[in-house]
Amino acid sequence: MSSPAPRVFNAEETSQLIAFGPLRQHILEAASQYARGEIHSPDRQVLTVPGSRDGVLLSMPCTAQDICAHKLISLLPDNPAHQRPTIQGMVSVLDSATGVPLFVLDGPTVTARRTAALSMAGLQLFLEHEPRTIVIVGAGSQADGHVQAIAELYPEATVHIAARAQSWDKAQAFCERHAGLGIRLQVTDLNQLPEQFDAIITLTTAVEPVYHAPAVPGRLIIGVGAFRSHMVEIAPETVMNSLCYVDDLVGAKHEAGDYIQAKKDWSQVTTLAQAIESDIDYSRPIMFKTVGCAAWDLAAARCARAAAGL
Template identity: 45%
Template sequence: MSDLQVCDAARTAALLPFPALMQEIARAAEDMTAGLLSAPPRQAVPFPNGAVMLSMPATAADVGIHKLVNVAPGNRAHGLPTVNGMVSVYDGDTGRLRLLLDGPTVTTRRTAAVSMLAVSRLQPGGLRHVAVFGTGTQATGHVDAVLELYPDARVDVIGHAPGRAEAFARRFDAGRVRPADRVDPAAGLVITATTSAVPVYDQPARAGRLVIGVGAYREDLAEIGARTLADSHLYVDDPEGARHEAGDYL
């Protein structure tokens, strides 16, 4: 397979700039609604030590793709990535393997791009003040996206352990990313990027604030509390998948 391209994390990220990725995700959603894509609900298989293996195939007229990743929350205690795996891309005419992408990078950038696409539709006036719960990979991806797409936005980071938010914030522009212990009333966007089993955000719904839940991918997880959900307008990126994966709603 001399024409097979294997991309590490850096090369994968370079192939997926946020503005273009958001456009392609919007187009893929339209194609999915029109029946032009085949993407069955992802299969979740139990993995040792409380982890899960996730299989996500999809095909279009000109391409086939398969994301296979393992999500191992226990890895955080060992300083290892929570998500590991790869995305394989196949030629639509021959079925030949053409491209291998870094799975965690695709996951991180795709998820952040979906969130930013939601922001563009639901907060069309832009962002000035953002609060992010979490200090892991998904939090990093979302902060990267906010900083790139909204140059005037400030980000407050809230961690679950002492010193975690401070260490996280130091990796970014000190003037724009700061540690915090609560959500500032001025925040127009709240992003929960944890795998918490109990809500980390449960403030009453308020006009002008968008809350995006990222990490509750199982029915036994919930980052956003009932008080927030009760009076909010509710949206999901994939209604079919949400029926068994949107932990906050379930």
């Protein structure tokens, strides 16, 4: 006897099912379960796509007692030339007890929103007070998710989109595109950042540091880009003078470019799960590097399941 076909949610529906507040809480809960071995999340598998220019297929399975989730993502750099998205894919969700497929979420939407929610978890854990001023470096799809998350969770905050002269128009267009969010958005010079700000979130694919300022207590650094070993967004000296945290230590050791390039001693890097269970020393500068893992996709799937009543 066959099971009913799982419901498939498009990008807009997926976005509506994983609001940032509940998603952040699901991620924090998943972090503790992952650390206790209650969630199984192996390293993602990367396969090249024959016939494409640097195209890859990413497979990220994850299992827990309640659900199983599998994110399958294609990344084809030639797609934009043919009016197709570079990144496409899905997150398939199954019931753990029966194996019955439950639903399918839009993969890029899940990735963007759980990545932003992870940064919001960093703001919640590693700042003594709610952020009033946030600097974002980058104006791409990850920045879209982050300003949406800030608008939902910290609507009183001012957000500066930091840009160099050659990317100023892109940053200005970004602010205009998101004017409807209702938060204060403005472009600022990357080389002349505001004198006072609570957090900086870097969202680039840089291979040279874009943030060189000294590590300062009370100013949180969240590094989201630099997801390969040769990439770097934060100056090594800034990294070395910070208390360093990471969402997933296993993945970080070969993906956290900022820490790898700084030659950070991994024994001095603390996980998100450990941070949840311990006191944070706010008197010292803090950096939170995120690399992502399938456990956060599973957290998003739980959030969507609860919202959809499935």
